[in-house]
Amino acid sequence: MATFQLEFVSPEKLLLSRPVEMALLPAADGQMGVLPGHAPMIVALRGGVISVHEGGTETDALFVPGGFAEIAPTRVTILADEATPVEQxxxxxxxxxxxxxxxxxxxxxxxxxxxxxxxxxxxxxxxxxxxxxxxxxx
Known part of the structure; x- marks a missing residue:
């Protein structure tokens, strides 16, 4: 399946950077799915869980209290002040x-x-x- 580069950045460090098949984002206007080739946009994120999918399954789930996502056809960059794995x-x-x-x-x-x-x-x-x-x- 096609992939896009997902980068998750906090003020302290790069939290995640790898090719993924899909990401579900808690956009301010509602839950948003991102697949390769998505239209470019910048969205505000509300508090919620970012779900990363690879190989047809969820591989990561991170809670963010808010932030922004810059979406391009081949890359998604998420900027958040904090991110916590859901299991933590x-x-x-x-x-x-x-x-x-x-x-x-x-x-x-x-x-x-x-x-x-x-x-x-x-x-x-x-x-x-x-x-x-x-x-x-x-």
Whole structure:
């Protein structure tokens, strides 16, 4: 089967770089599948699991709290501040992130902040909830 080069980059290092058959991305507008020859685009990623497929099976599943993906016909580059293999996710850590994110959102709502700051805080809440869901499914 045809492949494309998948590169997964965090601020610290290159996490993954190899040819793959398909990648499923948690795009901001919904789950998105990428195959070789995909139309070029840049998409925002929401909190969720990136699933990498090779040989007809899932070979890697990584949780990201957000980021961006640059898609080209022969290459996909994913940029994320953090990525955790799904099997290493902790329910306790996810629950702590949810509590902290919900507290921060409540404080912003109480002080009457800007819609942009509320939206960013809500994105953190949703990413933490997605982390918990991924940890429970693992």
């Amino acid at each position: 996710l902790s329910r306790a850590e996810a629950e702590q992130r949810i509590a902290a994110a919900e507290k921060a959102l409540a404080e912003l709502n109480a002080e009457g902040t800007t819609p942009e700051r509320r939206e960013t805080a809500m994105d953190r809440v949703l990413a933490a909830r997605a982390m918990l869901a991924a940890a429970q499914a693992a």
